Amino acid sequence: AxxxxxxxxxxxxxxxxxxxxxxxxxxxxxxxxxxxxxxxxxxxxxxxxxxxxxxxxxxxxxxxxxxxxxxxxxxxxxxxxxxxxxxxxxxxxxxxxxxxxxxxxxxxxxxxxxRGGSDLTATTIGKALGLREIQVWKDVDGVLTCDPNIYPNARTVPYLTFDEAAELAYFGAQVLHPQSMRPAREGDIPVRVKNSYNPKAPGTLIAKGRDMDKVVLTSIVLKSNVTMLDIVSTRMLGQFGFLAKVFSIFEDLGISVDCVATSEVSISVSLDPSKIWSRELIQQELDHVVEELEKIAFVHLLQQRAIVSLIGNVRKSSLILEKAFHVLRRIGVNVQMISQGASKHFWRDFVAIA
Structure with a gap:
């Protein structure tokens, strides 16, 4: 009352x-x-x-x-x-x-x-109390190889590292909060993802490390409705501080960048609109960032793109690339941007596609 x-x-x-x-x-x-x-x-x-x-x-x-x-x-x-x-x-x-x-x-x-802050609450309590294991109960059997709404035959991934889980969450997997793994990783406490509707399922165990010898591709994540910006310096070769100026503009405007591909005079980035609530505000923000960037560069805005994130074994990245591009070519998808993650333990490749 x-x-x-x-x-x-x-x-x-x-x-x-x-x-x-x-x-x-x-x-x-x-x-x-x-x-x-x-x-x-x-x-x-x-x-x-x-x-x-x-x-x-x-x-x-x-x-x-x-x-x-x-x-x-x-x-x-x-x-x-x-x-x-x-x-x-x-x-x-x-x-x-x-x-x-x-x-x-x-x-x-x-x-x-x-979003998903209850996962972060659970792992924070787990770290604070020094628990042996943290369990997060969801409506799926664990972390899956892909979105079951897109591919119904998605399978449960039995084991993940904290880094893999964080990347999957950040780039679109809805099972976990992107920041929720940090307290568990810092406290070295395993996290088990279980299904409330199927408690007998073993779920996914997320820990500091795992055996990667037989792992090729762990999971595929799709993030849709992504905006890309191609940014080319107006001064072309030899412009000192161009990258710093571009990212200072993003920082000043509070714009979060997902993926980046760079050269000396050009940058391609994808933007994360998740913190903006309405389409009207998203368009206002995009117009503003383009206006600011055009003071130092030529800007090409590409909307309604998608990011396909491939999380796999860093030692088998060539095999993953070969198979991925074979599929994309077969179905006629044009790759517009590639950004490879820097992790030494697993490999990820983000492909922005038309």
Whole structure:
């Protein structure tokens, strides 16, 4: 009842001011997690399983004040460990913790961690408590070889490294949050991805390393609706600092770059529009970045492209390239950009296609 009253007051304030800031949005969306965890904890207690509800922002989750996409600060780990260990000693009940929420270290306001932040919450708690294994329960049998909505015969990948999982998540795999592997990797704690609807499935085990001898291609990820920019220096050869100027423009405008292919006087990049909410804002941002870049370069904008990410064994990259380009040629797809990752442990190749 108290939470519902609090929510009602917030909504009345928003209606009265006729304004919804990012700070107010984070506060508003936090109520779903806060109330669902209270309901679940109450249900567990009702069936005889002792549980207690915990709001992440009250047990030590300290974040930046980037509302909508906050980052967890290092002070979170000792704070969470102290609180949960202390509560467990006094009252050994199962903690039911809200996902993807924190508290801004300057503002003290409720913040959210962005899409999939509940995975990040789980791995953060795992690192804070030094657990032997972290389990993340989803609606699929684990991390798959590709999107089952595109190819129904996708198979479960039994083992992944943290680096592979992070790359797959960042470039479009929806199973894991791109940043969720960082705490587990830092704490060297394996993460097991399981299926809530098929608990008997072994799932995917993500750990520091794995045997790569028989691995060729681990997974394929598609990111659609990608924007590409071909940027060519107006001064052509020998322009000192051209790359620095281009990327300083992206930094000033807060534009995230996915893939990069460069030469001395030209750069091709793909842009990540995930932090922009509407098509109108995306177009405004693109118009602005093109306008700024045209002060120092010729710019060619290509929209409605796709990135195909191939995650595989770095020692077999030539074989992967051979097979990939054979398929692309056979089906008549023209490759417009290639960007190879720098990992020494596995190989990835990003291909922007028409």
């Amino acid at each position: 108290a939470k519902l009253d609090e929510l009602e007051q917030l909504l009345k304030g928003v209606a009265m001011m006729k304004e919804l800031t990012l700070r107010s949005t984070d506060y508003l969306v936090s109520f779903g997690e806060c109330m669902s965890t209270r309901v679940f904890a109450a249900y567990l207690n009702q069936i005889g399983v002792k549980a207690r509800q915990c709001d992440a922002f009250d047990i030590g989750f300290i974040t930046t004040d980037d509302f909508g996409n906050a980052e967890i600060l290092e002070a979170t780990y000792p704070a969470v460990a102290k609180r949960l260990h202390g509560d467990w000693i006094r009252d050994p009940a199962i903690p039911i913790v809200t996902g993807f929420l924190g508290k801004g270290w300057k503002s003290g306001a409720v913040t959210t961690l962005g």
